[in-house]
Amino acid sequence: MSELSVKNLHVFRGERYLLKGLGFEVRAGCCLQVVGSNGSGKTTLLRILAGLLEPESLELSWRGERIQPRNPEYHASLSYLGHDPALKSDFTAAENIAFHVGIRRHITSQDVRAALNRVGAEKFSDRPVRMLSAGQRRRVALAALWLTGSHLWLLDEPATNLDSAGQGLVASLIQDQLARSGLVLAATHQNLGLSGGQLSTLEIGTRGVSA
Amino acid sequence: MSNVRTSAVAAVWLVLQRDLRLAFRRPAQLVQPLAFFAVVTLLFPLGYTPELGKLRAIAPGVLWVGALLASMLALESLFREDAADGTLEQFVVSGQPLVGLMAAKTLAHWLLTGLPLTLMAPVLGIALGVPVAAMPGILFSLMLGSLTLSLIGAVGAGLTLGVRRGGVLLSLLTLPLAVPVLVFGARATELAIVGESLMGPLYLLGALAVLGVTLAPLAAAAAVRIGLE
Numbered sequence: 001m002s003e004l005s006v007k008n009l010h011v012f013r014g015e016r017y018l019l020k021g022l023g024f025e026v027r028a029g030c031c032l033q034v035v036g037s038n039g040s041g042k043t044t045l046l047r048i049l050a051g052l053l054e055p056e057s058l059e060l061s062w063r064g065e066r067i068q069p070r071n072p073e074y075h076a077s078l079s080y081l082g083h084d085p086a087l088k089s090d091f092t093a094a095e096n097i098a099f100h101v102g103i104r105r106h107i108t109s110q111d112v113r114a115a116l117n118r119v120g121a122e123k124f125s126d127r128p129v130r131m132l133s134a135g136q137r138r139r140v141a142l143a144a145l146w147l148t149g150s151h152l153w154l155l156d157e158p159a160t161n162l163d164s165a166g167q168g169l170v171a172s173l174i175q176d177q178l179a180r181s182g183l184v185l186a187a188t189h190q191n192l193g194l195s196g197g198q199l200s201t202l203e204i205g206t207r208g209v210s211a
Numbered sequence: 212m213s214n215v216r217t218s219a220v221a222a223v224w225l226v227l228q229r230d231l232r233l234a235f236r237r238p239a240q241l242v243q244p245l246a247f248f249a250v251v252t253l254l255f256p257l258g259y260t261p262e263l264g265k266l267r268a269i270a271p272g273v274l275w276v277g278a279l280l281a282s283m284l285a286l287e288s289l290f291r292e293d294a295a296d297g298t299l300e301q302f303v304v305s306g307q308p309l310v311g312l313m314a315a316k317t318l319a320h321w322l323l324t325g326l327p328l329t330l331m332a333p334v335l336g337i338a339l340g341v342p343v344a345a346m347p348g349i350l351f352s353l354m355l356g357s358l359t360l361s362l363i364g365a366v367g368a369g370l371t372l373g374v375r376r377g378g379v380l381l382s383l384l385t386l387p388l389a390v391p392v393l394v395f396g397a398r399a400t401e402l403a404i405v406g407e408s409l410m411g412p413l414y415l416l417g418a419l420a421v422l423g424v425t426l427a428p429l430a431a432a433a434a435v436r437i438g439l440e
Contacts, residue, residue, distance in 0.1 A: 051304060052303060072306050072307075075304050075305065077306075079304070080304045100301060103222040103312075
């Protein structure tokens with residue numbers, strides 16, 4: 001059964017449709033890869049599903065129930081990874097993770113360390129984020145995502161600024177998430193290395209929508 | 212991994228704690244409004260007259276205008292950084308009540324600017340010839356007034372999130388709303404200096420503070436949601 005279903009998604013930008021009548025479904029343990037050219041509305045789609053943007057119309061079902069995207073229960077079960085990694089430059093990587101995951105669920109310092117190890121960030125976990133490179137910051141943000149353990153991941157270009165090892169890391173984190181029967185929506189052009197049953201592709205574009 | 216959700220109260224506490232710790236990593240930013248308040252107040256004996264009798268007459272206005280402008284100075288940074296680095300987005304999708312998180316941020320702002328300004332005011336009052344007997348009244352009225360100013364400011368800061376260089380707009384938005392606080396606060400201070408009962412204006416300041424506590428976090432949360440779109 002599909003856990004997340006989107007129907008009749010319409011978004012206007014100025015005078016034209018950005019997304020017109022978009023609809024799709026995602027099953028547990030599956031990843032939907034959103035592709036499309038720059039400006040085709042990938043970020044907009046993910047921000048709408050995260051409840052950050054109000055679309056012109058949307059029928060959203062989550063686990064069989066019609067909900068509003070601003071439902072707190074729905075928010076509690078999703079993680080959104082946007083362009084900005086939401087890290088405080090004066091805090092260390094570990095402090096940032098402890099805060100961001102901490103406002104969602106109880107964690108211990110061992111959990112934080114485990115997450116930093118998982119993304120290969122153990123060497124710079126005690127350095128202020130100010131001193132980290134963009135790729136290192138992205139790894140810290142991925143550690144927070146992984147540790148939060150949400151059921152639904154909304155990832156906007158998760159592999160930005162990452163080296164090739166880091167891109168492999170993104171793919172393996174997504175595989176972890178699917179293995180615990182989570183859902184992933186990822187706007188990325190990267191090959192995620194998933195088998196056919198787990199992966200579907202949604203192409204959105206300015207010349208109309210095909211799914 | 213255990214999967215126990217953080218309660219709303221614990222999340223609010225975490226945000227408050229984080230904002231305070233973050234502020235103490237950058238002491239320069241913390242001292243700025245306080246130094247501004249001190250300088251503005253202490254310029255009056257130099258620029259107007261060193262005669263304490265005359266200074267005492269203008270002391271309420273000087274103290275309140277100084278405190279108002281100083282607290283405004285720190286307002287712009289209230290949400291700006293969190294908006295720029297994506298933290299506010301994470302607050303919205305955290306599943307925790309945004310109203311509570313905004314209230315925590317506002318409280319942190321008051322603890323870091325309003326409260327120190329309040330504690331400084333009696334000391335600066337001495338330079339303006341304010342009698343020691345008036346100190347408790349000044350402390351109490353400024354405490355209530357500065358809390359209201361922080362709350363009004365939070366709504367303004369939320370509304371100007373989407374505006375680039377919103378500093379001027381922020382002052383234009385919040386200063387008219389701050390006028391009642393200024394009027395009753397200065398009146399309470401005046402009464403405290405001449406040694407009369409200041410309960411009348413103090414009650415009104417209290418009423419404004421209660422109104423602010425009830426409505427401002429709701430308005431700030433709604434403003435932030437719009438600002439992020």
